[in-house]
Amino acid sequence: MPPAQYTREEVVDRLMAVVRRLGYAGASLAELSKATGLGKSSLYHYFPAGKDDMVRAVLDRLEAQLTAGLFAPLEAAGPPRRRLEAMVETLDAFYRGGEEACLLAQLALGGGQRFQAQLGRIFAAWLAAIASALRDAGLPMPVAQARAEDAVKRVQGALILASAGSDATAFERTLRRLPDELLASSATS
Amino acid sequence: MPPAQYTREEVVDRLMAVVRRLGYAGASLAELSKATGLGKSSLYHYFPAGKDDMVRAVLDRLEAQLTAGLFAPLEAAGPPRRRLEAMVETLDAFYRGGEEACLLAQLALGGGQRFQAQLGRIFAAWLAAIASALRDAGLPMPVAQARAEDAVKRVQGALILASAGSDATAFERTLRRLPDELLASSATS
DNA sequence: GTCTATAATAGGATAGAC
DNA sequence: GTCTATCCTATTATAGAC
Numbered sequence: 001m002p003p004a005q006y007t008r009e010e011v012v013d014r015l016m017a018v019v020r021r022l023g024y025a026g027a028s029l030a031e032l033s034k035a036t037g038l039g040k041s042s043l044y045h046y047f048p049a050g051k052d053d054m055v056r057a058v059l060d061r062l063e064a065q066l067t068a069g070l071f072a073p074l075e076a077a078g079p080p081r082r083r084l085e086a087m088v089e090t091l092d093a094f095y096r097g098g099e100e101a102c103l104l105a106q107l108a109l110g111g112g113q114r115f116q117a118q119l120g121r122i123f124a125a126w127l128a129a130i131a132s133a134l135r136d137a138g139l140p141m142p143v144a145q146a147r148a149e150d151a152v153k154r155v156q157g158a159l160i161l162a163s164a165g166s167d168a169t170a171f172e173r174t175l176r177r178l179p180d181e182l183l184a185s186s187a188t189s
Numbered sequence: 190m191p192p193a194q195y196t197r198e199e200v201v202d203r204l205m206a207v208v209r210r211l212g213y214a215g216a217s218l219a220e221l222s223k224a225t226g227l228g229k230s231s232l233y234h235y236f237p238a239g240k241d242d243m244v245r246a247v248l249d250r251l252e253a254q255l256t257a258g259l260f261a262p263l264e265a266a267g268p269p270r271r272r273l274e275a276m277v278e279t280l281d282a283f284y285r286g287g288e289e290a291c292l293l294a295q296l297a298l299g300g301g302q303r304f305q306a307q308l309g310r311i312f313a314a315w316l317a318a319i320a321s322a323l324r325d326a327g328l329p330m331p332v333a334q335a336r337a338e339d340a341v342k343r344v345q346g347a348l349i350l351a352s353a354g355s356d357a358t359a360f361e362r363t364l365r366r367l368p369d370e371l372l373a374s375s376a377t378s
Numbered sequence: 379g380t381c382t383a384t385a386a387t388a389g390g391a392t393a394g395a396c
Numbered sequence: 397g398t399c400t401a402t403c404c405t406a407t408t409a410t411a412g413a414c
């Protein structure tokens with residue numbers, strides 16, 4: 001009954017948690033309503049186009065969060081290693097040590113083609129941001145790009161393994177070794 | 190109307206294709222019915238407990254297929270490199286160059302905790318099979334295990350990237366470099 | 379073993395009061 | 397801006413004929 005309990009951003013954050021946990025198809029309006037404390041009609045007030053609209057808002061917000069909290073710091077000035085370590089810390093907090101799934105992966109697998117374009121852009125931005133740090137560390141651009149892609153794959157794969165309950169520590173181990181492996185001057189990559 | 194159009198295995202294969210593409214929540218009985226050419230009632234004849242029963246059968250069949258087609262060859266006699274190359278070829282065919290998603294990932298992200306125990310076992314078997322080949326190649330067991338885990342993460346991550354439409358060739362590139370990187374005698378891993 | 383028909387429920391969406 | 401009430405459709409599941 002009280003007016004404007006939550007800001008739109010707070011609402012979107014709560015929606016994000018649901019989609020992240022249950023996926024696009026699994027996130028029913030009932031769940032979304034429960035998570036936000038808003039009735040279905042209130043959700044439709046915020047998001048006139050319905051569920052698609054909600055998930056779109058969630059993805060937009062995630063993109064903004066990643067851009068500001070993950071990609072920008074990777075491309076900012078400062079020692080490349082420090083930047084990569086910051087990424088690792090951000091990821092660890094964001095995925096709560098592997099306990100929380102990745103919204104990008106959820107939408108990639110369960111969102112049909114609805115979000116593919118945006119997901120592609122977000123992943124590309126992530127790759128570019130990592131490559132930027134590696135290039136600043138002195139790696140040739142092709143190597144930097146290849147390693148960046150490898151890093152994202154490892155993080156995503158580790159989250160799948162963690163979700164599968166195979167190995168709860170898999171994610172943490174991946175993160176811990178990431179900076180060293182990205183910056184190594186070896187020949188493998 | 191004709192009796193027993195498909196064997197149970199054929200039915201399960203068709204169900205698998207749907208779950209793989211749409212995920213657990215997205216795979217409706219209507220889709221499953223369409224894919225198998227069976228009415229809903231016929232599906233309930235094969236799988237009395239309903240959708241859960243169907244997906245359980247799908248996962249059981251996948252586990253059997255992976256055990257016979259992927260894990261066993263990895264642990265069989267023969268040159269380790271050959272075995273790893275066989276894995277890569279099998280994966281490439283199975284995921285059609287990255288165009289098809291991974292059922293394991295779909296169920297890990299969208300299956301709640303319903304399948305977690307089985308998924309954990311399957312991933313553990315995969316890791317053990319790769320590690321077995323690497324140990325036969327002369328790598329110390331801890332290194333073999335770490336690299337095996339890394340390989341599975343890369344494959345899973347590459348499939349996410351491919352699903353996200355970010356980079357269609359990411360999967361192929363990951364596969365191609367896998368044997369060399371797994372067998373390298375470098376210090377990184 | 380498959381079908382048609384039907385039920386019961388859940389999901390997405392809207393109308394209109396407050 | 398939120399609610400209750402409602403609608404329509406999809407979804408899951410079952411009954412019973414063939």
